[in-house]
Amino acid sequence: MKQITAEIIAIGDELLYGQIMDTNSHWISKELDQIGVRVVRKTTVGDNEPDILHAFRHAQNRANIILITGGLGPTKDDLTKPLLAKYFECSIEPFPEAIADVKAFFEKRGRELTPLNKLQGHLPTKCQYVKNDRGTAPGMWFEENGCVWMSMPGVPHEMQFLMENFVLPKIKTLFSLPVIYHKVIKTAGIGESWLADMIAEWEDQLPSHIKLAYLPSLGEVKLRLTAFGDDINQLQEEVNQYIQQVKPLIKNYIYGYDQETIAEAIGRILTLNKKTISIAESCTGGYVSHLVTAIPGSSNYFNGAITPYHNQFKTALLGVKESTLMAHGAVSEETVMEMASMVRKKFDADYGLATSGIAGPGGGSPEKPVGTVWIAIANREGVKTKKLQLAHDRLLNIQYSALTVLNLLRKVIKNEND
């Protein structure tokens, strides 16, 4: 089956000058992906004729569907409508229905229809008028030069209304679409290249209609499988078979699937096992607790946390032995072990998490350079520790340490259950 392709064109100087972030193109991509249309390009151009016409001309050669956002306001600098008319060689005329709708829109809000707004009901004669219930800039649908075209306002909720109520249903009726199935495997605690080495053979025997992508981000690597075909159930089954094959190769690193974050996975696992946690944070300074408590329902498994930033409070509030701090220092396996087991007891939790390190930029020494971090997980049996040697960026050190201690908790629970 022929792959149906789409191109997204976002118009507006404010998008190029970094004043507004174009979230529309991302939203549209996701929606098209869900119905099996492949987006082949996104283009952002400014409010000027040559660039806009150039974008139209080239999009037409690449895609079956061209979706345009922005440049539809009533003011002079909005060029999308006149340039669509110019490009399709037609005039702009009053559309009585469109004018009536704009008028009604204003009346509903007790406002007078300005001459400028009345012009929003004047449209290129070759377009099909599409009513915008959320605003005064109409949608315009064209079927020209072998493509379908839709022009929509840049205001996200207006664009979304037109997509959901007109464009997506229309596309489904006009095109016979392939089925696309995505599955994302989320891994933590291993780098992209190690992962690639581990699954190289498996990757090599993937069929051509199933694509694998590595999507690395701080502390984790996503493996995205994308399958193309025409039977969703068959694709789903096929992809899941390949996932069953790859699982044993990397089972210690998989924490979840699709959209799940490591903090959500921890929440799911703790809820499933009816367990609770508490946290003693030094170098992470509250960030681990934040990741945990950002998840709805975390109060069911998160008892609390202490951030004793100075040694005196590690002793006074957590009960870490002064002798331990004297002998080994705050950034040491011995100290982080005591922090983890003491905070577990203090909050009467099943697991105690602890971090102690030198986030930087200051505080480093030859034997303990910036980026030296100890993390620990205490359960009722004992304490598991890990040493990290990170770089010099304070915030990244905090974030990476936090993700890693959550992943260590996941592993500890996994070993208990294996």
Next chain:
Amino acid sequence: MKQITAEIIAIGDELLYGQIMDTNSHWISKELDQIGVRVVRKTTVGDNEPDILHAFRHAQNRANIILITGGLGPTKDDLTKPLLAKYFECSIEPFPEAIADVKAFFEKRGRELTPLNKLQGHLPTKCQYVKNDRGTAPGMWFEENGCVWMSMPGVPHEMQFLMENFVLPKIKTLFSLPVIYHKVIKTAGIGESWLADMIAEWEDQLPSHIKLAYLPSLGEVKLRLTAFGDDINQLQEEVNQYIQQVKPLIKNYIYGYDQETIAEAIGRILTLNKKTISIAESCTGGYVSHLVTAIPGSSNYFNGAITPYHNQFKTALLGVKESTLMAHGAVSEETVMEMASMVRKKFDADYGLATSGIAGPGGGSPEKPVGTVWIAIANREGVKTKKLQLAHDRLLNIQYSALTVLNLLRKVIKNEND
């Protein structure tokens, strides 16, 4: 003066499929705008040869500067490097310096260099190797076909490192850019429209070569003054004169200038006054502490924090009276006052911060709906409290409450010093 133009090319199927939002292009746009480079187009293409080469070819005809992100991982699906070599008709050879840096990057983390990663030190012979301190994918700088080109990884913090430390300074030296002077006034605790009313007269008499932009974000509004001319010192002087005029009109809301965050401002003020803080967090769950400890040097004024997520620990660890919790509940002025004053004493600090609220989505009631938050600042004299009535988004409630309690601390200190 000739306008220097740039084009941004983002590469990766995941961007077209809507799996990852391209925040890089937006960030780059803002940075280029700051130094007077005009972005004329942004293009996003997938991981395939014809589209990538097409994007290179056309960008070359439009822009002086071409910035490329993504497609640089060590794995099979990353095409940027081979296609740059193909496009500039050169081979890919080992760059000893690049290999050494990748090797060092791994050694520092106590890991073995895999063959796959070693290949990241092999680069197109026509490129200038640019070291990436934040990762293993190098930056590649080209001066070819009348343009300058920079290829950077798609991981935001790696791209930002290369932009800030190499690309932006390099562009400033290579091109004669218009003189632009930016000054940002940062305000908190007041909405955009109120602010606009307060400074309307002042705004009206700004000269045409000084532009004012309102940049609202969660809990704050930035006022950005942008002056255009040809003498930086003169522009600076002029802008600062206008700032002196506007200051008295909004002095209670200004917390800092330019890049300074509210947490940085708090740090500056506490250091200046030689004061310390401690924090008791309930609904914010560690996020206030994170904002504070993310700032280098915070250990000089941050003593520590307790997050007693359940009432029993508010009593056991902070000493909040059971009777208070019984009579008024955890989310109440009485409880948050005790939390603030108790945590101040526990950590022997000058100021105690506290938050208690219903972040949502669950836990609301008719008299205390989701979004009800109490915040407090205790000093040696007493406690200042504030009630917030926020919306239903858990994360936004957490973030807004955290920023607001920091701003309340700023006001309390300001009143002490006035």
